Amino acid sequence: MSTQAPETRVSFARRVSALKDSAHRIRMHALDMGETQGQGYIGQALGVADILAVVYKDVLNHRPDEPEWPQRDRFLLSIGHYAIALYAALAEAGVLDAGELATYGSDDSRLPMSGMASYTPGMEISGGSLGHGLGVATGMALGLRHQGSDAHVYNLLSDGELDEGSTWEAALACAHHGLDNVTALVDVNALQADGPTKGVLRTEPVTAKWEAFGWHAIRVDGNDVEALVAAFDSLREHRGSPAVLICDTRIGCGVPMLETREKAHFMRVEEHEWQLARDQLTQRHRAGSGSDRANTQGK
Numbered sequence: 001m002s003t004q005a006p007e008t009r010v011s012f013a014r015r016v017s018a019l020k021d022s023a024h025r026i027r028m029h030a031l032d033m034g035e036t037q038g039q040g041y042i043g044q045a046l047g048v049a050d051i052l053a054v055v056y057k058d059v060l061n062h063r064p065d066e067p068e069w070p071q072r073d074r075f076l077l078s079i080g081h082y083a084i085a086l087y088a089a090l091a092e093a094g095v096l097d098a099g100e101l102a103t104y105g106s107d108d109s110r111l112p113m114s115g116m117a118s119y120t121p122g123m124e125i126s127g128g129s130l131g132h133g134l135g136v137a138t139g140m141a142l143g144l145r146h147q148g149s150d151a152h153v154y155n156l157l158s159d160g161e162l163d164e165g166s167t168w169e170a171a172l173a174c175a176h177h178g179l180d181n182v183t184a185l186v187d188v189n190a191l192q193a194d195g196p197t198k199g200v201l202r203t204e205p206v207t208a209k210w211e212a213f214g215w216h217a218i219r220v221d222g223n224d225v226e227a228l229v230a231a232f233d234s235l236r237e238h239r240g241s242p243a244v245l246i247c248d249t250r251i252g253c254g255v256p257m258l259e260t261r262e263k264a265h266f267m268r269v270e271e272h273e274w275q276l277a278r279d280q281l282t283q284r285h286r287a288g289s290g291s292d293r294a295n296t297q298g299k
Contacts, residue, residue: 015058016226017289022092023053023225024285027254028278029088033104033111034267035274040105040113043251043264045085047189047223048156051247052089054228055154055185064094067121074140076124076155078133079187083115086123095122131164133157134184138170141179156185160192162203168213174242175214183235184215184244187222189251193265210244222247254281 030045055075056062062072077086087104090096096111103109110119115127125136137155144151161167174182188206190197197203210217216238220227228247235243252258252267255277261267269277 016229019053019057019225022057023049026053026088026092027281029091029101030084031277033084033101037105039268041081041084042267044082047249047251047253048085048187050223050225056089056093059232067095071151073152074124076133076137077115077127078155079158080114080127087111090122130161131166134167134170137182138174141182153182159188159197163201171213179242180239182242186246187249188246189249191251191265206246214241216241216243219246222249223253254284256280
């Protein structure tokens with residue numbers, strides 16, 4: 001039986017419901033951007049939308065109208081091809097104007113298809129070749145510590161990046177220096193450009209490996225907003241070592257016809273399918289929101 005007071009449980013339920021709405025808008029933004037190109041990393045964007053909603057609306061200490069605020073928490077996207085997802089989250093957070101998303105991938109846009117820090121407000125590093133984000137996060141966290149800053153560094157990386165030796169070198173260094181101002185977020189969607197992750201290079205048991213490298217590790221369903229909120233609440237209390245939140249996600253989450261698409265790493269979507277995708281996403285979200293309201297009222 002829960003020991004939380006009724007008002008605390010209701011507050012938590014409302015918080016989760018609002019974050020689900022935020023994740024829905026992030027997914028809609030991603031679909032709209034994807035339609036401008038007709039293809040792209042749509043599956044990953046739909047998969048990490050819940051993580052990004054919780055991070056940007058419930059976790060990060062930042063100022064949307066002042067992206068360079070010195071005391072901000074840093075969010076590093078080392079998987080540069082996930083930029084479409086981050087642009088959607090930045091628009092939802094108020095860092096970008098949602099109208100600018102229509103320029104995604106076009107000439108002279110501030111929103112290139114791969115993330116570039118020199119172009120986009122709120123984009124902390126330029127992604128591209130995988131395996132560099134955690135090393136940058138480690139150096140950044142050390143610098144913030146020397147400055148006496150309370151800012152935290154979050155690094156979103158993919159399970160494919162765990163194939164890279166540089167990721168594990170950074171993990172060793174981060175733990176060696178006791179950088180508890182670093183949290184790694186691993187998107188485990190089990191798919192890479194060359195095929196299923198377990199067939200390219202087996203990385204399991206992922207949690208045990210991070211723990212062996214000296215990290216505090218939690219694993220959750222990355223498409224379960226309630227589980228994500230609870231995990232981040234727990235991580236706020238952790239001290240003494242870096243932490244990693246391992247998130248199992250589904251490619252195309254929220255759009256059934258894309259969840260089952262065979263070639264899903266770089267997804268091609270037919271012209272007539274974009275509206276179908278939006279309709280399926282809206283239907284799925286409304287069905288979930290109805291249960292959320294019932295649960296909130298019943299508590």
